[in-house]
Amino acid sequence: MNIKVMGPGCPKCAEAEKIVKTVIAETGIDAVVEKVSDFQEIAKHGVFSTPAVVIDGKIKCVGKVPSKKEVEGWLK
Amino acid sequence: MENIQKDIGSLIEQPACCSGGKKESKGKPRSTSTQIILGLLGIGVWYTVYYQLEPLSRYLTYDLIGLGKDSHLGASIQFFLYDTPKVMMLLTLVVYGVGIIRSFFTPERTRKFLAGKRESTGNVMAALLGIVTPFCSCSAVPLFLGFVTAGVPLGVTFSFLISAPMVNEIALVLLYGLLGWKVAALYLVTGLLVAIVAGWVIGRLGMERHMEDWVQELRANADVMPDENLTWSDRLKHGLDAVKDIVGKVWIYVVAGIAVGAGIHGFVPENFMASIMGKGAWWSVPAAVVVGIPMYSNAAGIVPVIHALLEKGAALGTVLAFMMSVIALSLPEMVILRKVLKPRLIGTFIGVVGCGILLVGYLFNIII
Numbered sequence: 001m002n003i004k005v006m007g008p009g010c011p012k013c014a015e016a017e018k019i020v021k022t023v024i025a026e027t028g029i030d031a032v033v034e035k036v037s038d039f040q041e042i043a044k045h046g047v048f049s050t051p052a053v054v055i056d057g058k059i060k061c062v063g064k065v066p067s068k069k070e071v072e073g074w075l076k
Numbered sequence: 077m078e079n080i081q082k083d084i085g086s087l088i089e090q091p092a093c094c095s096g097g098k099k100e101s102k103g104k105p106r107s108t109s110t111q112i113i114l115g116l117l118g119i120g121v122w123y124t125v126y127y128q129l130e131p132l133s134r135y136l137t138y139d140l141i142g143l144g145k146d147s148h149l150g151a152s153i154q155f156f157l158y159d160t161p162k163v164m165m166l167l168t169l170v171v172y173g174v175g176i177i178r179s180f181f182t183p184e185r186t187r188k189f190l191a192g193k194r195e196s197t198g199n200v201m202a203a204l205l206g207i208v209t210p211f212c213s214c215s216a217v218p219l220f221l222g223f224v225t226a227g228v229p230l231g232v233t234f235s236f237l238i239s240a241p242m243v244n245e246i247a248l249v250l251l252y253g254l255l256g257w258k259v260a261a262l263y264l265v266t267g268l269l270v271a272i273v274a275g276w277v278i279g280r281l282g283m284e285r286h287m288e289d290w291v292q293e294l295r296a297n298a299d300v301m302p303d304e305n306l307t308w309s310d311r312l313k314h315g316l317d318a319v320k321d322i323v324g325k326v327w328i329y330v331v332a333g334i335a336v337g338a339g340i341h342g343f344v345p346e347n348f349m350a351s352i353m354g355k356g357a358w359w360s361v362p363a364a365v366v367v368g369i370p371m372y373s374n375a376a377g378i379v380p381v382i383h384a385l386l387e388k389g390a391a392l393g394t395v396l397a398f399m400m401s402v403i404a405l406s407l408p409e410m411v412i413l414r415k416v417l418k419p420r421l422i423g424t425f426i427g428v429v430g431c432g433i434l435l436v437g438y439l440f441n442i443i444i
Contacts, residue, residue: 048221049222
């Protein structure tokens with residue numbers, strides 16, 4: 001599973017990345033987390049409000065820090 | 077302004093996205109009528125407490141602590157004890173209300189809405205939507221790209237980008253709480269005008285080719301997010317989340333700002349600022365704009381300071397120009413925007429918005 005956390009580097013983006021990593025560590029799911037901070041790359045995915053989480057190319061959430069529960073739901 | 081990203085939005089209700097999303101299942105389910113009764117009760121309590129703050133602050137300062145009514149320290153402390161809870165209470169109420177309103181306006185919807193608009197109307201709509209759409213300055217660039225690729229005209233996009241951080245509920249609440257509704261209304265109207273006119277002018281200049289080349293090649297990947305269906309209790313929860321998020325973040329600025337303001341209120345002599353920032357000093361308006369550009373603060377920090385400046389004889393136009401410049405033209409935002417805009421467009425942006433702010437400053441110094 002490939003997970004991209006997108007954001008230019010504001011505190012919220014860092015928080016979103018942390019939550020995703022925590023959930024992965026807790027559930028032991030095999031996934032690669034990638035932090036994307038390049039605007040061009042972010043825009044190519046059609047994301048225009050950050051932080052955003054993209055899993056295997058599918059946008060899961062934009063413009064907010066997801067809760068742990070939400071992330072768990074996406075990973076199942 | 078470090079706004080508000082608490083986006084709202086939740087995907088929480090999307091079945092595919094979230095297993096724990098059924099909020100009703102956890103916690104006690106409350107019916108809509110219970111929520112309405114609780115809400116009315118809350119407003120009643122809020123109202124009662126709010127109108128006791130002034131006498132209470134006097135009682136605390138002059139009777140309980142026993143400071144003299146004419147002393148500098150007494151004046152400062154009473155000012156602080158009254159203004160801090162007053163502003164915090166106003167802020168909480170308004171942020172809650174706006175949080176609920178915001179759940180109707182996601183950036184996605186704003187973009188879709190603006191994509192079909194022609195210039196002039198579009199500029200007005202964009203500036204107005206800037207007030208209610210959640211916006212965080214670190215989201216400025218992705219948002220810019222999203223707007224432009226969706227076919228929102230460049231000038232309309234700029235109207236939104238100018239209005240979103242500058243005209244927002246926190247600035248307005250603080251202005252209302254500390255300086256009265258007239259100043260808040262003036263700020264609202266002139267802020268919107270600057271955003272509308274500056275955006276329109278930038279659109280007229282036809283500067284599309286001064287976006288970075290890769291931006292011009294981008295094509296919209298439209299409608300990636302499905303619209304969520306929110307129930308009223310979701311929206312109320314968004315209001316609460318907004319309060320936690322925003323009030324939790326800005327209270328320290330408010331308290332610090334009011335403390336500085338209180339010190340100036342008690343100790344700096346009347347008319348101290350009149351010679352530097354008064355009406356007589358014509359050069360003070362451009363100076364205020366220029367000084368404001370490298371400064372970066374959000375509304376929460378700047379308004380209490382402005383309050384103190386005004387009280388000591390600074391002219392309203394000069395002070396408003398300073399505030400708009402600090403919030404709307406910030407160096408960090410320019411650095412971020414440079415990634416998508418060529419220097420000429422950034423220069424134009426600063427120039428056009430700066431001129432607008434300058435006009436606002438002179439206008440108020442003349443008519444008031």
